[in-house]
Amino acid sequence: MVGLPDPRHRQGLRHPFVAVLLIASSAVIAGARSYAAIGQWARGAPQEALARLGARLLTSLNVRIAPSAATIRRVLCTVCPGGLADLTGQAPDPAESVAADGKSARGSRRGEAPAAHLLAAMTSDGRTGTQLRVPDKANEITCFATLLEPFDLTGTVVTADALHAQRDHAVFLVEAKKLSHLVR
Structure with missing residues (x-):
């Protein structure tokens, strides 16, 4: 993604930037409307889906590891000024x-x-x-x-x-x- 640089520091990165964005977007398309729901979707995603989305590979077990809800939240809040509202493209439901x-x-x-x-x-x-x-x-x-x-x-x-x-x-x-x- 040339137009959207990774804002994170290189040290301590475990998940590819594009993979975090793709996993979050896929979860939203599947109906997730909160960071917790996105994290839950990511944890339950099939290995094939995680592989296609570029999730990190734990080579010793040959298993794809999804980013946590906290990692997804940090990345989205850094990239999108409006956080999850920008990603979902909608205002919250009417509130009191x-x-x-x-x-x-x-x-x-x-x-x-x-x-x-x-x-x-x-x-x-x-x-x-x-x-x-x-x-x-x-x-x-x-x-x-x-x-x-x-x-x-x-x-x-x-x-x-x-x-x-x-x-x-x-x-x-x-x-x-x-x-x-x-x-x-």
Whole structure:
């Protein structure tokens, strides 16, 4: 994959990058909608399927080893800013509420580069609908509308921290997204 370089460090790599992406994609095509479900699909995949997808070969036993759900999650979150939502190509099912919050990703600071700051939208049942990386020279405020733009929020309660108590955000949510409740 020339257009999508492997973002992982060479040391400690056990699974080919393309194989991780193909296994995750195959699991999603088969109906998996969470990282746990993708991991479960990968563990139960037949050896022939794992071989075709390029899974790692344990030569001493001549057995294909699928990556764990944690490995798949790490790779997808590094490659796709929206994580699983980008891979599945769909917004989460309608939820009673959506919470928007940002966090700096632990362990993402490299040398002089600041830590990756992510803004995420989570549903009331704990699923991350989408997330995006906040540009290094910006803050969460500039990314709020971009994060929530793809979702139908009609009749949904949106919660966010005080940082998002902005006039522009309220106007966006009420007028553009037809939101009925905004909780700060």
